[in-house]
Structure formats: structure tokens, C-alpha cells
Amino acid sequence: MIRVIIAGPRGKMGSEAIQMVNNTDNLELVACLDRKHDGKTLRDIESLPNMDVPIYENIEECFQQINADIFVDLTVPETGYIHTKAALKYHVRPVVGTSGFSTEQIEELTDIANTEKIGGLIAPNFAVGAVLMMQFAKQASKYFPDVEIIEKHHDQKLDAPSGTAIKTAELISEVRGSKKQGHTAERETVTGARGADFDGMKIHSIRLPGIVAHQEVIFGGSGQTLTIKHDSFNRKSFMAGIKLAIEEVMKIDELVYGLDNILE
Ligand SMILES: NC(=O)C1=CN([C@@H]2O[C@H](COP(=O)(O)OP(=O)(O)OC[C@H]3O[C@@H](n4cnc5c(N)ncnc54)[C@H](OP(=O)(O)O)[C@@H]3O)[C@@H](O)[C@H]2O)C=CC1
Numbered sequence: 001m002i003r004v005i006i007a008g009p010r011g012k013m014g015s016e017a018i019q020m021v022n023n024t025d026n027l028e029l030v031a032c033l034d035r036k037h038d039g040k041t042l043r044d045i046e047s048l049p050n051m052d053v054p055i056y057e058n059i060e061e062c063f064q065q066i067n068a069d070i071f072v073d074l075t076v077p078e079t080g081y082i083h084t085k086a087a088l089k090y091h092v093r094p095v096v097g098t099s100g101f102s103t104e105q106i107e108e109l110t111d112i113a114n115t116e117k118i119g120g121l122i123a124p125n126f127a128v129g130a131v132l133m134m135q136f137a138k139q140a141s142k143y144f145p146d147v148e149i150i151e152k153h154h155d156q157k158l159d160a161p162s163g164t165a166i167k168t169a170e171l172i173s174e175v176r177g178s179k180k181q182g183h184t185a186e187r188e189t190v191t192g193a194r195g196a197d198f199d200g201m202k203i204h205s206i207r208l209p210g211i212v213a214h215q216e217v218i219f220g221g222s223g224q225t226l227t228i229k230h231d232s233f234n235r236k237s238f239m240a241g242i243k244l245a246i247e248e249v250m251k252i253d254e255l256v257y258g259l260d261n262i263l264e
């Protein structure tokens with residue numbers, strides 16, 4: 001049995017993750033972290049399963065009282081970062097889905113995990129299809145260095161660009177390097193019209209009600225374009241990746257960034 005703590009249990013991802021853990025034979029939910037229901041149990045909250053799993057508001061208290069193997073964070077960037085640091089301190093392996101960490105924060109968490117020899121994972125996207133999209137985009141950029149990323153998410157999302165878009169740009173940059181695209185005399189008549197700039201490639205973030213999580217990577221070449229596209233239509237699309245991450249992180253003693261690091 002792998003003993004799991006989930007932070008953000010009332011959220012869209014957290015509530016799906018609880019279901020996934022409850023439906024998985026070798027996983028056991030042992031506590032949740034929730035800023036609004038300290039001292040209660042899941043049973044006390046209408047939207048959550050009828051279970052006697054304790055809820056904590058304070059992460060240190062939670063780790064001091066609960067013996068757990070894995071800490072899953074599905075909250076917001078500022079809190080997720082603090083949670084992940086605490087998990088590493090208490091040697092509870094973090095599996096982090098929360099997006100919006102800075103590069104410096106990811107580097108710092110990686111250093112701590114590696115010093116402590118604790119396995120962990122920060123994954124911008126747990127959907128296997130999205131991981132493949134990123135890998136295919138990296139491959140394509142060798143032949144098509146002119147590329148723009150369009151990511152589309154629901155309008156409750158806090159961070160822009162998405163974690164997936166940033167990871168995609170980072171992977172493409174490993175192959176393509178830095179390259180300014182578009183006309184040399186290009187100028188914006190409305191600020192932001194050309195999107196965010198990452199090593200000269202543009203990232204465009206769309207936020208609308210009615211959509212979940214989608215990304216297109218469009219490559220342009222002489223007389224042709226190539227579009228690599230992934231769509232998550234619901235949050236179940238991320239659950240197989242979280243399950244795999246929980247299981248695989250138990251076998252490693254470093255913190256990795258991206259689900260691709262543990263996929264065969
Ligand atoms: N890696 C991946 O594959 C995926 C990652 N994500 C990321 O996961 C995270 C959660 O997404 P989602 O479930 O859609 O978001 P939700 O807004 O539905 O859920 C966020 C949860 O975090 C809680 N929360 C908010 N602020 C704090 C805080 N300061 N301290 C503690 N808890 C807090 C919320 O509680 P309250 O109701 O009190 O605000 C809520 O329960 C996001 O960062 C998102 O980008 C999402 C999908 C896939």
C-alpha cells in the first residue's frame with residue numbers, strides 16, 4: 001500500500017484525484033490538506049466522499065501526525081511551492097501537478113530533493129497525450145524552427161502561460177536554440193498582440209469558459225505548416241498520469257520535472 005496525502009481536495013483536480021486513489025487497489029488516502037476545513041474529515045464535506053480521512057490546514061502538523069509516502073499537490077502556485085518544500089523536509093515524496101512555479105523554484109526544490117535523496121515529480125501535464133505532443137514538438141523543431149504555441153484553458157486558471165506551454169517551449173529551445181521570428185521591423189500597435197516571447201518563439205494564452213485544457217504547436221516552413229495538437233476534455237485525462245507518477249516516484253531518489261522522465 002502506498003499512503004497518499006492530497007492537497008486541494010475540493011478542487012477540480014483534487015476531487016478527481018481522490019476518486020482515482022479510492023479506485024486504485026495499491027493506494028490509500030490517509031489525509032487531505034485544505035485551507036478551509038481544519039480538524040474535519042472528508043465525511044463532513046458534502047461534495048467529498050463519505051470517508052473518515054482527516055483534514056488538516058497546517059502542512060507541518062499534517063506531516064507530524066500522519067505517516068505518508070506520497071504528497072500530491074493540486075492547489076495554487078504560491079501554496080504548492082510551500083507545500084512541496086515541507087514535503088521534502090518531512091521526506092514525503094511530492095507529486096506536484098500545480099502549475100505556475102518559477103524556474104528558480106523548480107531548481108531550488110530539485111536541489112533540496114537531490115541533497116535529501118528523496119524521489120519526487122513536478123509535472124506540468126499528467127495527460128500522456130500532452131507529454132507526447134511536447135515530445136513530437138521538440139522533434140519537429142529540428143526541421144521547423146519557426147513555431148508558435150497556442151494554449152487554451154478555462155477562465156478559472158490563474159497562471160499564464162500554462163505550465164505545459166512553458167515546458168513545450170523549453171523542450172523546443174533545447175533543439176532550436178534562440179531565434180527571433182517574424183519581420184525584423186514588426187511592432188505591436190496593441191500591446192501583447194504578438195503574445196509572450198520565449199527565446200524568440202511566441203506563446204498565446206486563451207482563457208474562456210466552456211473549455212478545459214488544449215494546446216496547439218504550429219510550425220511554419222516554406223509553403224507548409226505542421227500543427228501538433230492535444231485536447232484534454234475532462235480532468236480524468238490526467239489521472240492515469242498521476243497514478244503512474246505516484247507509483248514511479250516511490251522507486252527514484254531524485255526530483256524530476258516532467259512526466260516524460262518516468263514514462264517508458
Ligand atoms: N499537471 C497537470 O496535469 C494539471 C495541473 N493542473 C493544475 O493543478 C492546480 C489545481 O487545478 P484545479 O483543480 O483545476 O483548480 P481548482 O481551483 O479547482 O482547485 C484548487 C484547489 O486549491 C485550493 N486552494 C486555493 N488557494 C489555496 C491556498 N492559498 N492554500 C491552500 N489551498 C488553496 C482551492 O481551495 P478554495 O476552494 O478554498 O479556493 C481548491 O480546492 C492548478 O495549478 C492547475 O494549473 C490542472 C490540471 C492538470
Ligand SMILES: O=C(O)C1=N[C@H](C(=O)O)C[C@H](O)C1
Nearest residue numbers: 099124125157162163164213
Ligand atoms: O489549469 C489547468 O487546467 C491545467 N494546467 C496545467 C498547465 O498549466 O499546463 C495542465 C493542463 O493544461 C491543465
